[in-house]
Each structure stands twice: as C-alpha cells, then as structure tokens.
Amino acid sequence: MLPLLGFFEDGELEPHEMQEVARHLAFCKICEGMLADYSAVGRQLRAVAIEPPLANFTAEVQRRLAQIPVPVNVRLRHYFGRYWEQLTERWTPGLAVGAAAMAFGAWVLLSAPYVEHYFGMGVSASHHPTDVSQNQPSQNGESETVASTGSQQGEQGPAENTEPQEPETARGVVPVEENPPTVISKLEARTPDVAVWSEPETKTTVIWMPDAP
Amino acid sequence: MKSARPNDDELELVERARKGDRHAFGVLVERYQRRVVGVVLAVVHNSEDAVELAQETFVRAYQNLTKFEERSSFSTWLYRIAVNIAIDWRRHESRHVTLRGEEAEAELGRIPSVTGDSFKEASRGETAQKIRKALDELTEEQRTVILLREVEGLSYDEIAETLHCPRGTVMSRLFYARSRLRELLKDMLAA
Numbered sequence: 001m002l003p004l005l006g007f008f009e010d011g012e013l014e015p016h017e018m019q020e021v022a023r024h025l026a027f028c029k030i031c032e033g034m035l036a037d038y039s040a041v042g043r044q045l046r047a048v049a050i051e052p053p054l055a056n057f058t059a060e061v062q063r064r065l066a067q068i069p070v071p072v073n074v075r076l077r078h079y080f081g082r083y084w085e086q087l088t089e090r091w092t093p094g095l096a097v098g099a100a101a102m103a104f105g106a107w108v109l110l111s112a113p114y115v116e117h118y119f120g121m122g123v124s125a126s127h128h129p130t131d132v133s134q135n136q137p138s139q140n141g142e143s144e145t146v147a148s149t150g151s152q153q154g155e156q157g158p159a160e161n162t163e164p165q166e167p168e169t170a171r172g173v174v175p176v177e178e179n180p181p182t183v184i185s186k187l188e189a190r191t192p193d194v195a196v197w198s199e200p201e202t203k204t205t206v207i208w209m210p211d212a213p
Numbered sequence: 214m215k216s217a218r219p220n221d222d223e224l225e226l227v228e229r230a231r232k233g234d235r236h237a238f239g240v241l242v243e244r245y246q247r248r249v250v251g252v253v254l255a256v257v258h259n260s261e262d263a264v265e266l267a268q269e270t271f272v273r274a275y276q277n278l279t280k281f282e283e284r285s286s287f288s289t290w291l292y293r294i295a296v297n298i299a300i301d302w303r304r305h306e307s308r309h310v311t312l313r314g315e316e317a318e319a320e321l322g323r324i325p326s327v328t329g330d331s332f333k334e335a336s337r338g339e340t341a342q343k344i345r346k347a348l349d350e351l352t353e354e355q356r357t358v359i360l361l362r363e364v365e366g367l368s369y370d371e372i373a374e375t376l377h378c379p380r381g382t383v384m385s386r387l388f389y390a391r392s393r394l395r396e397l398l399k400d401m402l403a404a
Contacts, residue, residue: 041391048345
C-alpha cells in the first residue's frame with residue numbers, strides 16, 4: 001500500500017485503486033501519517049519556491065522574434081492570405097492528378113522502345129525477311145533445329161506459313177518444343193551468312209552458319 | 214500514454230502564428246510563460262537563467278511551429294522544448310574549466326549551488342535552508358520530477374511526455390523522491 005500513497009495524493013491512480021487506498025486509510029494510522037507527511041513535503045516545496053521575475057517577458061520574446069527573418073512561405077501566406085489557401089487546398093488534388101498523368105505519359109514514352117523490343121518482334125518478323133522460321137522436329141532425327149538464312153526466309157513469306165525446313169548443316173542441336181515462336185535474327189549476328197536463333201522461353205541461343213565451301 | 218489534445222482556441226492561435234501572426238503567438242506566450250519558466254527552473258534551479266532559457270524556448274517554438282503535430286497539447290510540446298534547452302544548457306554549464314589562483318576563486322563565487330537561487334528569496338528562513346539541502350540530496354532526475362509535480366503541478370503523463378520517459382519511471386522517481394525528502398525533513402515535518 002505504501003508506494004500507492006503518493007499517487008493517491010496526486011489523484012493519479014485508477015478509480016478502483018483510489019477506492020482501495022481510501023478504504024485502507026480509514027483504519028491504518030501508519031499510512032495515514034505517511035500520507036500527511038507527503039502532503040506536508042509538497043506544501044513546503046511550494047511555499048519556498050519563488051516566483052520568477054516575468055516582467056517584460058512577452059515583450060522580450062517579441063523583440064527576439066522580430067529579429068528572426070520571416071521564411072518566404074510564411075511571407076507569401078501573409079500577403080496572399082486566402083488565395084494561398086485556395087491554391088494549396090482547392091488546387092492540390094488537381095495538381096496531383098495532373099502530375100500523376102504526366103508521370104504516366106513520361107513512363108509510356110520512355111518505355112516504348114522496350115515494349116517494341118519485347119512484344120513487337122513477332123510482328124516485325126512477319127514482314128522482315130530475315131527474322132522468323134517455324135521449327136518442327138525432324139522426322140529422321142538428324143537435327144531438331146531448323147533455321148534458315150535471310151534469303152531463304154524472304155522467298156517463303158511470313159513465318160507462320162513456312163514449312164519446317166531441314167537445314168543442310170545445323171551445328172547446334174537443341175530440344176525444341178512444339179510451337180514456341182522461333183526467332184532468327186540476322187541483326188544479332190553481324191555476318192549475312194550467319195543466323196542466330198533465339199528462344200526467349202528457354203533462354204537458348206543457337207548460332208547457325210553454313211558449311212565452308 | 215494519455216495526452217491532452219489541444220483545444221480549438223489554442224489550435225487557432227497556433228495556426229495564426231504559423232501564418233506569421235506574432236500577436237497570436239504573444240497570446241500563447243502570455244498563457245504559458247509562467248509554466249515554462251517553472252519547468253526550466255525545475256532543471257536549472259536558477260531563476261535568471263530560467264527566464265532567459267524560457268524566452269529561448271518560445272523563440273525556438275515559434276521557429277518550429279510547423280513541426281507541432283497536434284497529437285499532444287501545445288503546452289506539453291512547449292515543456293518538452295523547454296526541458297531539452299535546459300538540459301543542453303546544464304550540460305554546457307557543467308563542463309569543467311581548469312582555473313587556478315585568484316581567477317579560480319573569483320569564478321567559484323559565481324557558481325550557483327545545485328539548487329541555485331530558485332529558493333534564494335526564502336533561503337533566509339531555516340525551513341528553506343533545510344529544504345534546499347534535502348533537495349541537494351536527491352538525484353537530478355528525482356529533483357526534476359518532484360519539482361515538476363509539486364511546484365508546477367504537471368500530471369504524470371505531462372511529466373512523462375516532457376521528460377521523454379515512461380509514466381512508470383515518473384512514478385518510481387516520485388516515490389523515491391518523496392520517501393527521501395520525508396526521511397530528510399522528518400524533524401521539520403514532526404514539528
């Protein structure tokens with residue numbers, strides 16, 4: 001009970017604790033005496049504490065504030081008052097939406113080359129004579145990879161209509177799935193006779209070139 | 214921790230002060246100057262320094278009004294600034310300077326005691342002398358807490374928020390401070 005007496009004196013206990021201490025004090029003379037001592041200590045402290053000199057306190061604070069340069073935003077608010085409020089409160093959502101729209105537009109513009117690179121290859125293959133050939137597993141099992149040079153592809157038209165071709169020499173042999181789009185890009189190989197076959201899904205790249213004459 | 218929220222009138226004054234209205238801030242200074250000086254006095258124990266530091270507290274508060282988040286009351290926010298300034302000042306003052314001879318003696322006469330002159334007016338009386346001595350016996354933390362509670366009348370939550378410590382710590386320091394003061398002032402209390 002002893003530790004609670006000071007808190008009881010300050011009225012800082014929970015209601016049920018206040019009641020409990022009050023009930024205890026009704027019959028415990030020791031705690032009652034101690035509580036009286038605590039109260040006396042508080043009274044003595046208050047009695048001997050002096051009043052600090054506060055004359056001109058506010059004026060001195062104001063004088064010191066006057067020496068502080070007013071920030072630009074505070075000065076603007078002071079001069080433009082309610083117009084500033086309207087600008088910051090009414091127009092803020094609109095400005096935020098506008099900024100978001102501009103950011104999205106910038107993202108679209110900046111990401112366009114990547115979009116074309118990753119998603120536009122199949123389209124360009126249909127009219128690019130050097131790009132695409134469809135692979136089918138060969139019947140004789142000699143080679144599972146079919147690739148063609150640019151001249152061959154150009155004669156045969158779009159990739160989706162080409163028949164599987166058996167290259168005379170195919171140096172790379174990789175497992176080929178049924179229908180994954182095959183990409184042959186001469187652009188990747190720097191030589192006209194060399195074709196590079198890339199399969200994005202399996203991340204496989206095959207370099208194909210004709211036998212030496 | 215429970216904390217009092219600022220009332221509307223106070224918030225309006227703060228908002229006006231934020232917009233650069235020094236008169237509105239002056240109203241807040243008038244309202245809290247006594248308490249802020251008291252809080253500083255509980256830490257530095259010297260009324261002249263306390264007034265000076267309390268003025269610095271209000272200047273600092275004015276400059277940082279945008280940082281007042283209205284989660285606690287304006288007064289508690291002020292007390293916290295006041296205590297930080299007072300503790301910094303005390304730390305600065307307590308740095309040791311090596312002086313010798315007459316210079317040392319001259320300086321010695323200017324250094325206030327731990328409790329300083331916050332009880333100077335009453336120190337002529339025997340009672341005040343005893344209380345001053347008893348306060349010297351407490352730790353700095355206990356002394357600050359008991360003065361904030363008994364002299365300034367801050368609630369436990371206000372003290373906890375002002376001193377950046379848990380409410381339980383405030384209660385513990387208060388208990389030990391009271392017990393020690395009761396023991397030291399036993400004769401006086403009995404009389």
